[in-house]
Amino acid sequence: MNGGVAVHLQGLRRTFGTVHALDGLDLELHPGELIALLGPSGCGKTTALRVLAGLEDADSGTVVVDGKDITGLPANRRDMGMVFQAYSLFPHLTARQNVEFGLRLRKRGADKNRAAEMLELVGIASHADRYPHQLSGGQQQRVALARALAIRPTVLLLDEPLSALDAKVRVQLREEIKRIQTEVGTTTLFVTHDQEEALAVADRVGVMRSGRLEQLGAPADVYLSPATAFVADFVGLSNRLPGVLKGDGVEVMGTALPLVTPASGDKTQVTALVRPESVDVVPDTDGPGKVLTASFLGPFSRVIVQVGDALVTAQVASGRVTELAPGTRVRLEIRPVAVALEGTS
Amino acid sequence: MARLSFRRKQSIFRWVVLTLLGIFFLLPIVAMVEFTTRGEQSTWSTLINWPELSATYPDLAEGILMSLGQAALTAVLMLALLVPTAIWVRLRLPGLRRLVEFICLLPLTIPAIVLVVGLAPVYAWVNYLIGGSSLTLTFAYTILVLPYAYRAIDAGLSAIDVKTLAEAARSLGSSWFTVMARVVLPNIRSAVLSAAFLTVALVLGEFTIASLLNRTNLQVAINLLGKSSATMSVAVSLAALLLAFVLLLLLSLVGDRRKRSAS
Numbered sequence: 001m002n003g004g005v006a007v008h009l010q011g012l013r014r015t016f017g018t019v020h021a022l023d024g025l026d027l028e029l030h031p032g033e034l035i036a037l038l039g040p041s042g043c044g045k046t047t048a049l050r051v052l053a054g055l056e057d058a059d060s061g062t063v064v065v066d067g068k069d070i071t072g073l074p075a076n077r078r079d080m081g082m083v084f085q086a087y088s089l090f091p092h093l094t095a096r097q098n099v100e101f102g103l104r105l106r107k108r109g110a111d112k113n114r115a116a117e118m119l120e121l122v123g124i125a126s127h128a129d130r131y132p133h134q135l136s137g138g139q140q141q142r143v144a145l146a147r148a149l150a151i152r153p154t155v156l157l158l159d160e161p162l163s164a165l166d167a168k169v170r171v172q173l174r175e176e177i178k179r180i181q182t183e184v185g186t187t188t189l190f191v192t193h194d195q196e197e198a199l200a201v202a203d204r205v206g207v208m209r210s211g212r213l214e215q216l217g218a219p220a221d222v223y224l225s226p227a228t229a230f231v232a233d234f235v236g237l238s239n240r241l242p243g244v245l246k247g248d249g250v251e252v253m254g255t256a257l258p259l260v261t262p263a264s265g266d267k268t269q270v271t272a273l274v275r276p277e278s279v280d281v282v283p284d285t286d287g288p289g290k291v292l293t294a295s296f297l298g299p300f301s302r303v304i305v306q307v308g309d310a311l312v313t314a315q316v317a318s319g320r321v322t323e324l325a326p327g328t329r330v331r332l333e334i335r336p337v338a339v340a341l342e343g344t345s
Numbered sequence: 346m347a348r349l350s351f352r353r354k355q356s357i358f359r360w361v362v363l364t365l366l367g368i369f370f371l372l373p374i375v376a377m378v379e380f381t382t383r384g385e386q387s388t389w390s391t392l393i394n395w396p397e398l399s400a401t402y403p404d405l406a407e408g409i410l411m412s413l414g415q416a417a418l419t420a421v422l423m424l425a426l427l428v429p430t431a432i433w434v435r436l437r438l439p440g441l442r443r444l445v446e447f448i449c450l451l452p453l454t455i456p457a458i459v460l461v462v463g464l465a466p467v468y469a470w471v472n473y474l475i476g477g478s479s480l481t482l483t484f485a486y487t488i489l490v491l492p493y494a495y496r497a498i499d500a501g502l503s504a505i506d507v508k509t510l511a512e513a514a515r516s517l518g519s520s521w522f523t524v525m526a527r528v529v530l531p532n533i534r535s536a537v538l539s540a541a542f543l544t545v546a547l548v549l550g551e552f553t554i555a556s557l558l559n560r561t562n563l564q565v566a567i568n569l570l571g572k573s574s575a576t577m578s579v580a581v582s583l584a585a586l587l588l589a590f591v592l593l594l595l596l597s598l599v600g601d602r603r604k605r606s607a608s
Contacts, residue, residue: 053512053516054515054516055512055515055516074515075512075515075516076515076516076517076518076519076520077518078516079518080516081516081517082512082513082516084509084512084513086506086509087506087509088506088509088510088512088513089513090510090513090514090528090531090532091505091532092531092532092534101514101517102517102518105517105518105519105523106518144513147513147517148516148517151517151518157516
């Protein structure tokens with residue numbers, strides 16, 4: 001609806017005591033794009049979002065929105081809509097009044113349709129006259145989203161908005177966030193520690209570690225071609241399997257695999273990070289492995305196989321799990337998908 | 346069976362305690378009522394007839410007016426000082442919270458008579474600068490009510506997520522003043538009312554500082570009146586006591602409503 005603006009965070013630094021929450025972070029959001037910042041606790045993702053919102057000051061670096069340097073601008077003059085992790089609706093106002101709050105401050109109180117429109121957009125119009133304590137967690141976050149969007153923000157900031165919700169509502173709401181964001185076209189920064197959430201909603205995913213971006217790319221690239229071992233390890237489950245460097249690739253359990261990034265150093269004995277879905281389990285009475293457990297996860301099952309001292313996790317179609325009962329002898333086959341090596345950073 | 350008899354015993358014990366306490370509190374009040382309505386006296390009709398009261402007992406009338414003025418001004422000054430401070434400390438200076446709490450609780454640990462020793466020279470200046478009106482006691486009373494008012498307001502702030510609400514309001518375009526007036530204050534309204542009620546109850550019952558600083562208020566007037574008209578002084582004491590009860594009752598009703606709306 002409003003096109004979206006470009007956002008550029010340049011060389012952001014922020015320290016809390018001895019901790020470097022942001023260590024020279026550079027991030028560029030294209031107009032209308034949704035970027036998810038993903039990373040473990042303390043990696044600086046929330047600090048980055050708060051610096052962009054103006055709720056936190058950076059020690060150095062600049063924040064440029066739509067070509068204007070807004071680094072010194074206070075939060076209330078930045079025109080950014082924000083949804084918080086904690087429930088943040090004003091308890092003394094109804095859902096509708098909450099949505100109207102920002103409009104009234106902008107003397108757009110007469111724009112009554114806007115509030116109704118936004119409540120409609122987030123699918124909560126029938127609950128408009130309820131107070132926050134009369135709404136469920138998911139409904140409260142919907143209203144918070146409507147409130148943030150009502151002011152036609154230049155940038156939408158989502159600070160782990162789904163983490164307090166239960167699993168089913170979380171999945172449902174993240175789909176809606178994606179739909180709404182695509183519909184309104186507001187440039188959006190979404191902070192989360194849940195990799196599945198980040199991969200599902202984002203146009204691009206930025207994986208952060210120690211105040212810096214480790215990798216920024218399309219969800220499929222981050223998942224399938226992790227730039228570093230940290231990204232491979234953090235985004236999705238990975239097996240650590242011993243391998244030998246040969247030519248441009250690595251040989252793991254007899255299979256030659258290409259590398260995501262060329263190996264550095266002189267070592268030939270390495271540890272490769274292999275995704276469970278790249279490992280196939282085939283029943284074989286002479287096989288070197290033994291099935292330890294098989295957990296049913298709906299369409300897929302996760303099978304843990306013991307090979308010597310090592311445990312290997314594999315993902316197989318649930319239809320095959322009957323032939324992989326615990327104790328079954330098996331052999332492992334690895335699909336030739338590019339892998340990262342542990343120790344690369 | 347044993348359980349039933351234990352519960353019965355417990356219930357009997359409860360009633361015995363309640364009855365004894367009831368007698369302990371009610372007996373003096375009943376005695377006061379009896380004393381002020383004895384014979385053919387017109388004490389109560391004078392007390393509720395303001396022109397007659399102010400004509401017959403001008404000192405008492407002045408004491409009542411001063412106390413009401415002091416109570417109102419103290420409540421206003423206390424709220425104006427404490428509410429923004431408490432909110433600001435929560436939002437921007439959380440490291441100072443313990444210090445502010447300590448300072449606010451200090452008056453509780455210092456006896457009023459000791460406070461007066463320190464206040465006397467200060468009030469010499471107050472006299473010099475803004476005159477000797479009894480309403481100037483407002484300054485001393487504001488310090489005196491800090492421990493109670495701070496506790497009430499702090500409890501109110503603890504019940505809401507001030508930081509997140511303030512940040513949400515800021516991101517929607519609120520100035521700091523709007524954050525306080527339109528977001529935080531409406532959500533701690535009952536705590537603010539509690540603090541104000543406590544202030545009024547405390548100020549209406551204050552005697553030591555007013556008397557020792559040679560100012561007048563209700564309690565000082567009652568004390569003086571006791572020497573000339575015992576019946577009227579007892580009647581006024583009783584009225585003041587009932588007013589304090591009513592205030593405390595309102596306080597607990599406000600508290601109840603807060604709990605109900607929170608659930």
